[in-house]
Amino acid sequence: MKVSYLLAFITATLGHAAEPPPSLKPLLAVPDQIVLEHDFSDPAQLNKAHWKPNMGTRWTVADGVLRGLPSTPEYQASKADHKGLEPRISSPATPAQFIARFSVRFLDGEEAAIVPFVEFGHHVARIKFTADSVFLLADHDSLKVAENTNLKYEPGKWYHALAELRGEEFLVRFAGGPTLYARHPSYALPPPSGAPGMGVAGPKGGSVELDNVTFWTIKPDVQPTWPTVRNTFPKFEPVIVKQPKEKKAR
Template identity: 50%
Template sequence: MLRGAITTILLCTAFAAWSAAATLKPRMVELDQLVLAEDFNQPAPLDNKKWQPRQHTRWSIEDGVLRGIPSTQEYQASRKDHQGFEPRLSIPSCPQEFAIEFSIRFVKGEQTPLCPFIEFGHHVGRIYWNEDGAALLADHESVQLDSNSAFKLESGKWYHGLAEIKGDEMLITFEHGPFFYGKHPGLAVKKDGFGVAGFSMGTVELDNIQVWSVKSGTNPDWKNFRTTFATKPPKVLKPEIADKS
């Protein structure tokens, strides 16, 4: 009886997560081909061609999610940098222009000046969280393109997002939350997929991953939607980098 009740709860939780994520619709791009889709419902060995752990952090498919934890203490002690304190992963199969839908939750460890974040291209465009909320950073985190002080991470809470990456623009929308928009030359560079890093000594879980290529034009609704918000002037964080862009 107890096992059946637990199974029912897990199935309902998974369905609720899928339903929330499924309501997100592209605003800027038109979806083309589905490149990758995974709900992690079946335990399986990690395919490193699809999911690439970074800094020797440990990832596994279990309990219906892709779960990441820090590297081993032995590895951390063997390194002076890139020690794997934060669970880190990349999805390299994303096209240069793409859309990705995802569910993610962070279980807190310790906040650092760099983590936690999700990114679109390594150091290209990044949503970074801290005690002041969330910000969209670009060009090796040298400029801040957008921010929301109310969007603070809650440990253990699922967040459902849709990111649209095209040319020198990015639009990242969260279910029942804000969206972040940025346009910057630093976004129009070669990208190497989607990435995530958690809190130091924390846990990250991913679910409901879908990656699409996008068509050459923009979404028919984009022009009208774009008029509903003002673009914030970039805030320079690292002049020594931003001045070269």
């Protein structure tokens, strides 16, 4: 067994809650009401109005976190696709426009072309973690609209983040940096799959843990300093990563 895999296995086995995340204040949106707040300290059964496991993957609250595992071998053998090879979950409780605070870490398994990721709205604002960078997708994952190579996918590492979506603008900031920001018309449209909310997918054959999740609705106005702050972000020329799906007539 490789040393890196062994360390990840030990970390996953011991499992513990994330430390309280550093304070990240909204830069874009103005918070209104808290609609969901979980630190997973109570090992109760998942509320389906708050969390929806996908593709037969297995989720439990234990050791102060929400922990996900792939589907069983039996489930995978019964499916031609959408086998649940990586743990997936979504939260229908996420407002359409929001501020979202969360801590996430990925354990074991393998990075793949699609996973691991955190997204808001299925195929809407997807944050993809890779060994080379973390980047942001838009337009049904067809367009890379922001990227930072200073933050990379590290199995077993807790990522603490604050995400904000208002209209066509999406912003996510990680504690200690970096910031990913983009403006794209697809962010203001209903999810193409009809699946709203925050979604998480772990590495292939691995596990994922969530902690310290809070969702806020937002007020109509932006933060007073937002127009100035927005101009400080680095410019990024969008990159086509695949052909977008044809949009059906509305």
